[in-house]
Amino acid sequence: MNFSVSEENYIKCIYHLQQDTGMVNTNALAAEMQTKAASVTDMLKKLSSKKILQYEKYHGFKLTDNGRKVALSVVRKHRLWEYFLVEKLGFEWDKVHDIAEELEHISSNELIERLQQFLGNPSFDPHGDPIPDSNGKIPKLNQVNLATLQLNKTAVVSSVANQSPQMLEMLKHYSIRIGSSIKLLKRFEFDGSLEIKVGKQASCIISEPIAKNLFVHYE
Amino acid sequence: MNFSVSEENYIKCIYHLQQDTGMVNTNALAAEMQTKAASVTDMLKKLSSKKILQYEKYHGFKLTDNGRKVALSVVRKHRLWEYFLVEKLGFEWDKVHDIAEELEHISSNELIERLQQFLGNPSFDPHGDPIPDSNGKIPKLNQVNLATLQLNKTAVVSSVANQSPQMLEMLKHYSIRIGSSIKLLKRFEFDGSLEIKVGKQASCIISEPIAKNLFVHYE
DNA sequence: TTTTATTTTTAGATTTGTCTAAAATTTATT
């Protein structure tokens, strides 16, 4: 079946919301889509009739197996394009989201298969998010929150939860990016802030909110 | 100013039509756009009010300077993406048109500038069509129609006028592509067909319609 | 130069995705 750009955006958005909450509700989706609840309801009816959603009036909704498949295909395209933009065209990783939002709706399957090959079958996008394969399988990484890392252990930054411009600005300041190695030197009881060593730089201190936003994995 | 996908398609189509005829008329555009004359008229009014068209009711229309600029930007994007698809992703040159039709509407200017650089600033797309630069300047090539080539001269195929699947199938059969060198051995009076040598292959005979469809330039 | 044929435009309807305002339903509070 074929979906409009608008339908694909709703499906993708529902997918991301239900990752957290299991079930999604109308207002949350409206907020995330920057639209009105009434518009959401209209779309829910349509997606429901296309068997993309399990939807009970007034009681929330979630994707069907088929809906999840469509969502994963859009997510896959988005992340492969982001990888292309950063690794091949030299964009900064915090500048690629909007462009990938457009590119993810290009329909050709052969295009995306060839793009994946051309990029060397990457498993994670420039933000550290996993790229689903053509069957919708998502690569897993044993990652832990930086705030819970053991003292004196070294690990590698694998993803960033909050990717707002504000957060990315901070990370740029600390020279922390996906792939940076981080050693935890000290944990301050007072406010939970951490003394860390990023790569070969002098040690520095990051606040607890920043730490909680970073996920790392052991080499 | 910003244009919808539909507007961009109309603008591009008018650009191509007026290359031949100077002035464009409603029915011709409707045929090319695979739509109805009434729909075309609606769009003409809109584009006219946006100063994209010089349009006199019942008397045809053509692009303004500004309209031509928009058209060239879309053509530029289309041809750069075609180049990418063939040279980087390994598509056959006759399989890329539909995908480029979608990609040409991605809006980011920075994207297209970086793409151009990444591709090594190509001047011609895989069909031999010139790629306008970011100012709308179109590279020129001194090309002549193969049917008018001098006897025993060798030249290089630089573009193909009719790019229908039927024509491309024929060219594939003769192993003729952009960049192929062709030597004209004999011109048959009877029907204008030509005996030619393609690269290092044994000589073969092509019909006049095929010859007229091919443009070549001297090295 | 009328008449006929073709082309183009208008008028009004349709589809998709959106909106506002009001009604219906569920959840929370007293």
Add this chain to the structure above:
DNA sequence: AATAAATTTTAGACAAATCTAAAAATAAAA
């Protein structure tokens, strides 16, 4: 459990892009 508050849905409207059918304008033919 009754009432208030919040959420969700319906009803009806609107803009963009398309369509059909009919009217208007132009071009061609008798």
